[in-house]
Amino acid sequence: MIKSIVKLLMSPRRASISPGHREHPLIILGNGPSLAQTLEHSHVALTKNPLLAVNFFANTPVFRELQPEFYVLADPHFFNNSEDPNVKRLMENLNSATWKMTLFVPFGVKCPQFDNEINVERFPMKAMEGPDWFRHAMFTGRLGMPRPRNVLIPSIMIGIWLGFSEIYICGADHTWIKTLSVNDRNEVISIQPHFYKEDDRELERQRVDYLKIPLHKVLESQVVAFRAYQILQTYALSKGIKIYNATPGSFIDAFERKNI
Numbered sequence: 001m002i003k004s005i006v007k008l009l010m011s012p013r014r015a016s017i018s019p020g021h022r023e024h025p026l027i028i029l030g031n032g033p034s035l036a037q038t039l040e041h042s043h044v045a046l047t048k049n050p051l052l053a054v055n056f057f058a059n060t061p062v063f064r065e066l067q068p069e070f071y072v073l074a075d076p077h078f079f080n081n082s083e084d085p086n087v088k089r090l091m092e093n094l095n096s097a098t099w100k101m102t103l104f105v106p107f108g109v110k111c112p113q114f115d116n117e118i119n120v121e122r123f124p125m126k127a128m129e130g131p132d133w134f135r136h137a138m139f140t141g142r143l144g145m146p147r148p149r150n151v152l153i154p155s156i157m158i159g160i161w162l163g164f165s166e167i168y169i170c171g172a173d174h175t176w177i178k179t180l181s182v183n184d185r186n187e188v189i190s191i192q193p194h195f196y197k198e199d200d201r202e203l204e205r206q207r208v209d210y211l212k213i214p215l216h217k218v219l220e221s222q223v224v225a226f227r228a229y230q231i232l233q234t235y236a237l238s239k240g241i242k243i244y245n246a247t248p249g250s251f252i253d254a255f256e257r258k259n260i
Contacts, residue, residue: 001134004128004138008126008138008143011107013107014142015143022162025049025166026051026070026167027168028155028168029052029053031054031055031196032174032195034195034247038170038246039062039195042259047066050164052068052072052158053068053070054152055073058071063097067099068101070101070102070104070162071103072151073103074105078090079110085201094114097116097117097118099117103118105123106122106124123158123161125145126145127146132234132238136238142161146231146232147228148228149221153225153228153232156243157232160236164241165242166241166244168258169246169247172247173247173250174252175249176190177251179192179193180215188211188215189210226251226254230254245257246259
């Protein structure tokens with residue numbers, strides 16, 4: 001808690017999000033392989049409810065079809081590697097969106113200027129830790145969140161800040177444990193498939209990134225993510241907010257399972 005307070009004193013900015021009353025549930029579109037199944041079988045629900053997309057979703061054809069109202073980018077890679085062809089294409093696709101959309105990015109990153117109706121909002125990527133009463137006060141004040149190990153954690157938190165009382169999570173397989181291995185050079189191999197086909201450059205970037213990380217740190221990072229979901233669930237229940245995991249075969253065990 002002391003560390004969290006120090007971080008707060010160094011950067012006291014709160015998310016620039018105005019909560020409101022939301023009649024429909026929010027559907028968060030993770031990019032896991034099961035999202036292809038959801039897109040095929042739950043198309044009506046996806047077109048009738050507000051959607052939040054993440055990461056490279058805009059590089060897929062379904063981006064223009066579903067027209068998500070909200071979009072979250074959290075990984076520094078999207079803001080520090082403008083020469084990456086996939087990142088460049090992502091920004092171009094976001095810039096060519098013809099509908100109103102809110103893009104959420106962390107404080108401190110340099111976000112491109114868009115020529116369309118994208119509204120850019122900022123949020124703090126600060127991990128707030130300590131007893132429940134302290135964490136919940138920080139979450140309610142939009143000053144921080146559980147440790148943001150991946151983009152789904154800030155996406156859920158943003159959904160809560162926006163005022164949604166029901167949130168459905170799709171495409172959040174989190175089955176990475178099945179793909180972990182270590183080769184004879186003691187290099188960690190982790191295959192993290194998505195619902196879209198990635199090009200060779202992005203696959204190579206992911207492979208090289210994992211070569212730098214020992215296995216115990218990879219496993220620790222997964223523990224951080226799964227613990228964060230439990231923290232989010234405890235907070236959501238205290239606020240009367242329902243978070244449902246609508247991802248077939250998902251490893252996330254914190255949220256009630258429910259189809260959309």
